[in-house]
Amino acid sequence: MKHNNQRKLNTGISVDCVIFGFDLEELKVLLIQRKTAQKAPDSRFSLPGDLIYNDETLDEAAIRVLKELTGLENIYLEQLGAFSALDRLSKIEDKIWLESIREQPNERVITIAYFALVNLNSFHPSPANFATSASWRPIQNVTSLAFDHHEIFESAHQQLKAKLQTQPIGFNLLPDKFTLSQLHKLYEAIVGKELDKRNFRRKMIKLDIVKKLEEKQVGVPHKPSNFYEFNQKNYQKLLKEGFDNFGF
Amino acid sequence: MKHNNQRKLNTGISVDCVIFGFDLEELKVLLIQRKTAQKAPDSRFSLPGDLIYNDETLDEAAIRVLKELTGLENIYLEQLGAFSALDRLSKIEDKIWLESIREQPNERVITIAYFALVNLNSFHPSPANFATSASWRPIQNVTSLAFDHHEIFESAHQQLKAKLQTQPIGFNLLPDKFTLSQLHKLYEAIVGKELDKRNFRRKMIKLDIVKKLEEKQVGVPHKPSNFYEFNQKNYQKLLKEGFDNFGF
DNA sequence: TAGCAAAACGTCTTAATGACACTTAGTAAT
């Protein structure tokens, strides 16, 4: 990553981002891969993150990390919380790696985790940073990660699940035009269980946060699905009112 | 506060606690008062907090602050999030005060906020630290606070409201034995609106998180209220199942 | 033109919510 030399790093505080994406089939996370090969099967993957600068807020730092890595801006981003275990950087494999990238590899760093939701289809990896070192991994395949990143990832996944029950944030993972089947599949992927198709549709339509478009799928070898778009206006209204009953 | 000289402070990270209490009438917050008198009507109040040590986690730091201030342990405590605005310590009145308590008053500090729920009745202020400098303030009276503490307070209040909708955390604010009227009053105080008495009772009883005791109020000039206790076991079960429908 | 595959659609039963008013148990005052 390109660091501006004028700016002063805060060597005790970092941000890490759990970036979720949905490819209309599976829920995925964006992980970066260490340059040096490691023996442990999955520990070479980690969440994208960076130390913060002293002239930026945590939100700004997270936005910067996201931009540098994916080239995306204006994506859904929310603070998850701070992680401060004393041994969070002290796994032996991690230390070796840290020594190659940090000036003070033994300094204590607490990290503030963020979770982000991106629409995988509107996503064009920025070749320089991304293609070589980062990749989308199905969430089922995420077992162990570097540092305390697995704990952070699990915490993010849980929060995503919980939040979906009360707020329609799932739309951030879909393209502007989508079918109800895709939305359905997304919800099933996140909550991790089957949801009745008809009841799901009824609920979404009653909540009035989707608008039916005069456009259908073409070229599919079955009855084409209607496209819908997200109803921003009603969503905002629901956000304010708190919509208690959004559960399944 | 007594600082052990052996330990090394992390001068860039602090914790601040929003401690809620309920005196069976009103919802209150524990605020500390600066030693030096200030002209601004309320800005002399701030949230209890402290820089962290490098050999403690954030949770441990928050527990320490709480213990030092209130003498209480084992109270409900949850991380709220990190606050990192660049100007969060730069109000002029705050700077003067900071200079009197910090070695590097101009260093950037990000703070991790916690919110805590305590039962005001089982609360015995530790005379040394508490009585002189801290006091319970009704939440309506909390207008401006030092630093960015008002923002933190509001965020905590909002989270308390939101969380109450989906988890019965309110019990942490009540004594072991309480009446349904007290519980009712507490909920009204937190969500800030009237709740129908009968519907409220029905819901609590159906959720099966309260257990009726064979004990009544005595000495009240009206029909005495029955005491209840919190049903830990069912609460844990509900926590796991996620209990979608806890709204009003 | 027959077959295929996923989309679209409705009903019924059960459970939860919200609105609403009177009776009861104890204290305090006369």
Added chain:
DNA sequence: ATTACTAAGTGTCATTAAGACGTTTTGCTA
């Protein structure tokens, strides 16, 4: 002792939401 006062405690009905379940439709393909 009777009366008055105060907050506690209780039930029903109408409306709305949830959960379970199978058949028809549309467009493509062979």
